[in-house]
Amino acid sequence: MMLIPLARRVLTEADPKVIGKFVYNFGIKGVRSVELYKRRLRRGQSFPPFLFISVISGCQLRCQGCWVDVEAPSKRLSREDLNRIIGDAQAHGNSYFGILGGEPFLHPELLEVFGDHPDCYFQVFTNGQLITDAVARELRRLGNVTPLVSLEGTEAVSDVRRGRLNVFSKSLAGLEQCRRHKLLIGVATSVCQSNIDDLVTEAWLRRLIAMGVHYVWFHTYRVIGPHASPELALRPEQVVAVRRFIVRMRARLPIAIVDAYWDDRGEALCPMATGVSHHISPYGDVEPCPIIQFARETVRDRDSLFDTMTQSTFLQEFRETAARTTRGCIVLERPDLVRDLVVRHGARDTTQRGTALAELERLERRTSQHNPGQEVPEDHWAYRFAKKHWFFGFGAYT
Ligand code: SF4
Numbered sequence: 001m002m003l004i005p006l007a008r009r010v011l012t013e014a015d016p017k018v019i020g021k022f023v024y025n026f027g028i029k030g031v032r033s034v035e036l037y038k039r040r041l042r043r044g045q046s047f048p049p050f051l052f053i054s055v056i057s058g059c060q061l062r063c064q065g066c067w068v069d070v071e072a073p074s075k076r077l078s079r080e081d082l083n084r085i086i087g088d089a090q091a092h093g094n095s096y097f098g099i100l101g102g103e104p105f106l107h108p109e110l111l112e113v114f115g116d117h118p119d120c121y122f123q124v125f126t127n128g129q130l131i132t133d134a135v136a137r138e139l140r141r142l143g144n145v146t147p148l149v150s151l152e153g154t155e156a157v158s159d160v161r162r163g164r165l166n167v168f169s170k171s172l173a174g175l176e177q178c179r180r181h182k183l184l185i186g187v188a189t190s191v192c193q194s195n196i197d198d199l200v201t202e203a204w205l206r207r208l209i210a211m212g213v214h215y216v217w218f219h220t221y222r223v224i225g226p227h228a229s230p231e232l233a234l235r236p237e238q239v240v241a242v243r244r245f246i247v248r249m250r251a252r253l254p255i256a257i258v259d260a261y262w263d264d265r266g267e268a269l270c271p272m273a274t275g276v277s278h279h280i281s282p283y284g285d286v287e288p289c290p291i292i293q294f295a296r297e298t299v300r301d302r303d304s305l306f307d308t309m310t311q312s313t314f315l316q317e318f319r320e321t322a323a324r325t326t327r328g329c330i331v332l333e334r335p336d337l338v339r340d341l342v343v344r345h346g347a348r349d350t351t352q353r354g355t356a357l358a359e360l361e362r363l364e365r366r367t368s369q370h371n372p373g374q375e376v377p378e379d380h381w382a383y384r385f386a387k388k389h390w391f392f393g394f395g396a397y398t
Contacts (some may be wrong), residue, residue: 003382005254006214013212015182017143022184025121025144029095034390036093037276041394045310046319050277051089052098052290055082055110057282057352059102061127062163063152064232065190067225067291068102068282072352075282079109079116081299085280086117088305096121100290102282105130114142123148125188127162128174136181148186148217149175153195161194172211179212186258187213191242192221192232200245205253215256218242220369224291224331226359236367240374251380261328264387266375267397268368270329273322274396278315285350288318291331292338293356294347314345323396328370335363 010019033049040047058074059066069075077085086097097120104110104124114122121144128149131139139145149171152161158168178185187208189199198204200218208216220239223230234242243262250257260271271277272289279287285295286308296314299305309315321341322330331338339360341347349356378384 002250002252002254002380006256009209009254010184010214013179013182014184014214015140015143018140018182018184021121021143022146025095025119029093029119030121031390033093033095034276038394040092040310041275046275046316047089047092047306047310048275048277049094050096050098050271051085051094051280052100052277053077053082053085053280054100054102054282054290055104055113056102056107058106059127060106060129060164061103061167062227064161064163064227064229065192065221065223065225066227067222067293069352070102074102074106075352076107077280077282077284079113081284082113083116085299085305086113086120090117090120092306095119096123098277099124100279101125103127103130105135111135111138111142114139114145118142118144120144122146123186125150126174127167128171128178129167131174131177133177133180136177136183139178139183140181146184146186147174147178148188149178150188150190151199152189154198157194157198161192175211175213184215185213186215186217188217188219190219190221191234193234194232196234196238196242200242202249202253205249205255209253209255213255215258217258218246220261222291222329222332223363223366224359226353226355228359228363230364230366233366236371236374239367239369240371240376243369243376247376247379250378250383260391261369262376262387263392264378264384266377267393268327268370268375269393269397270322270327273319273330274392274394275319276391276394278309281350283350285348286312286315287350288315288322292318293350294342295350296345296347314341314347317341317345319396326368326370327393327397328368331363332366332368333370334365335360336365
């Protein structure tokens with residue numbers, strides 16, 4: 001039974017303010033935001049309870065499979081932009097925000113933005129290298145932020161995967177600052193051919209527990225972007241093996257394991273297709289999801305982001321086409337349909353490099369998290385309950 005040891009870990013390792021903000025701003029208000037989302041859906045309005053915002057395009061790393069314009073001049077959303085986006089979403093009951101980049105901690109006003117919204121909860125997808133003693137100390141004082149540090153392999157693999165030297169040790173140094181300052185800490189991995197044997201193991205999870213990590217998020221490597229490295233993609237049986245591992249470890253170890261690809265019965269889902277999340281680019285574009293770098297609208301089109309998103313026929317048709325086509329990832333499985341949607345709507349390529357359409361046209365069809373007949377249902381009652389009520393298809397897959 002892993003819940004009690006996990007709770008004991010959090011209560012003894014994390015700061016009480018950090019725990020309080022997690023329980024209230026993320027837990028209680030997060031559930032409320034999903035209930036409000038369900039109510040909106042019944043009224044035919046789709047505005048996601050979980051917004052993912054890329055606050056800056058710049059990054060100090062050069063990862064294989066990265067779709068962000070890291071080689072172009074760094075651009076960012078201003079503090080005013082961010083406060084307006086967050087404020088508008090909050091006005092409709094949202095409290096959780098996923099903060100992406102580039103590398104979010106390169107944004108000079110990020111900590112101020114967190115401070116501007118003490119009643120919200122921010123999960124920062126970071127490589128951890130800029131989490132200094134001072135940054136971690138401030139995150140503890142704020143209490144409403146959880147760093148999700150990406151680790152993509154052992155030392156040697158990390159340097160290749162991330163296109164720089166000593167990446168693993170620098171990220172671990174950031175993790176150690178988070179542990180010292182009693183934060184709630186996560187580690188994310190895009191599981192691929194070069195790290196699946198090292199990181200999808202019980203030994204690795206036990207190492208993370210020893211390092212003070214409270215939760216992990218195993219993504220599946222997406223073959224996308226200007227340096228897509230298709231050789232890193234997982235085979236279908238490996239995706240199913242990762243799913244089995246996740247379900248098994250959830251009932252075994254005192255560490256939480258997040259996923260955004262499967263419901264309580266083990267049926268695949270796409271967070272974009274269900275409308276549970278959409279993405280704001282570093283340039284303010286309103287995109288279906290982070291890897292679909294095309295848009296018709298921006299956050300500056302109207303005063304209300306809510307109006308922009310609920311009235312977007314581009315987003316609506318993307319959700320419906322994806323849900324009609326697969327329970328998995330339409331970008332991986334049917335890049336041709338993504339291209340057709342983009343062309344039909346006359347959507348803009350939102351990248352600075354301007355090659356997103358050509359990249360899409362180069363993609364081959366491949367499988368994703370949807371492997372019919374290989375569903376692995378949740379084993380642990382807590383995950384089954386949470387997914388059954390707050391993370392499922394929301395009627396998208398009829
Ligand atoms: S389209 Fe693919 S990458 Fe985008 S949210 Fe859906 S599953 Fe994830």
